[in-house]
Amino acid sequence: MDGIAGISARIAQIQALVLPAQTSVIAAPAATSTSASTFATALADEVAKTSGAAASAGTGQLNADGVPVELARYGNGQIPDSALQNVGGTKAKLWAPAAQKLEQLMSAAAKDGVQIGITDSYRSYDAQVDVAERKGLYSQGGLAAKPGTSEHGWGMAADLKLDAAGQSWMRAHGGEYGFVENTPRESWHWAFRP
Numbered sequence: 374m375d376g377i378a379g380i381s382a383r384i385a386q387i388q389a390l391v392l393p394a395q396t397s398v399i400a401a402p403a404a405t406s407t408s409a410s411t412f413a414t415a416l417a418d419e420v421a422k423t424s425g426a427a428a429s430a431g432t433g434q435l436n437a438d439g440v441p442v443e444l445a446r447y448g449n450g451q452i453p454d455s456a457l458q459n460v461g462g463t464k465a466k467l468w469a470p471a472a473q474k475l476e477q478l479m480s481a482a483a484k485d486g487v488q489i490g491i492t493d494s495y496r497s498y499d500a501q502v503d504v505a506e507r508k509g510l511y512s513q514g515g516l517a518a519k520p521g522t523s524e525h526g527w528g529m530a531a532d533l534k535l536d537a538a539g540q541s542w543m544r545a546h547g548g549e550y551g552f553v554e555n556t557p558r559e560s561w562h563w564a565f566r567p
Contacts, residue, residue, distance in 0.1 A: 440527055441567065444468060449526035450498030457495055457528050465494035468528035471551070471565035475531060478550035487542040490534030492561065496525035516559065530564040 434442045444452055458472035459465065460479075467475060475491075482489045496504065501520035509515020517523070524530035531552075535543060540560060547553065547563060556562040 435567065439566075440529075441468065441470075444527055444529075448498075449521045449523065450496060450501050452495065452526075452528050460491060460494065460531070463491055465491040465531065466528065467494050467531060467565070470567060471529050471531075474550045474565060475552070478547065478552060481546065481550075482539070482542050485542060487538050488536075489539050489543070491531050492534050493525065493532035494530075495528040496523060498526065501526055511556075511558075524562075524564045530562060532559075532561045533563055535561060 436442055436445050438445075444456060447453060447456070452468070454466075456468060457466040458469040460467060460472045461476050466472065479489050498520055501517070501523050505515070505517040505520055508517045511518055518525075520526075525532075533539070533543065543552070543563065544554065551565050551567060552563040553566055554560065554562070555564050
């Protein structure tokens with residue numbers, strides 16, 4: 374109920390901001406559709422912000438490229454710290470829903486006696502350039518995605534430290550937490566799929 378009240382209050386705030394534009398619509402009826410679409414766009418943006426809890430719970434909408442809309446607006450490798458979260462007590466950072474699921478996954482593995490570590494996580498664009506220079510592009514036999522296209526740049530992939538038991542556990546259970554092994558030649562690379 375608090376969520377609905379919050380959304381209603383935010384709609385009233387948006388309407389107050391847009392009201393002057395609607396008043397000018399009364400004087401110029403031809404502009405009605407523009408003002409209406411402006412209001413609708415502003416409303417949709419603000420509702421998305423208000424319902425950020427749903428997105429951070431991993432239920433956010435994905436764009437056509439499979440990137441959460443919440444992240445796509447920033448750009449690959451340009452995700453602000455406010456959209457990232459440390460994984461447990463590590464320095465590794467991922468998009469908050471991915472970090473939460475990876476923490477759950479690591480906890481479940483530990484209960485099964487399996488240790489899973491993290492060797493890499495979110496990469497800024499500059500870090501992607503560095504990795505590409507050091508390790509070569511995947512398309513040319515190296516181990517790095519073209520800078521600006523990496524799943525690491527969306528904060529949706531982690532390179533995991535896995536022994537044989539860890540790899541076996543991940544292949545059996547990773548999907549239960551939204552993580553998939555999707556990069557041939559990189560058994561350590563696990564991407565989050567909300």
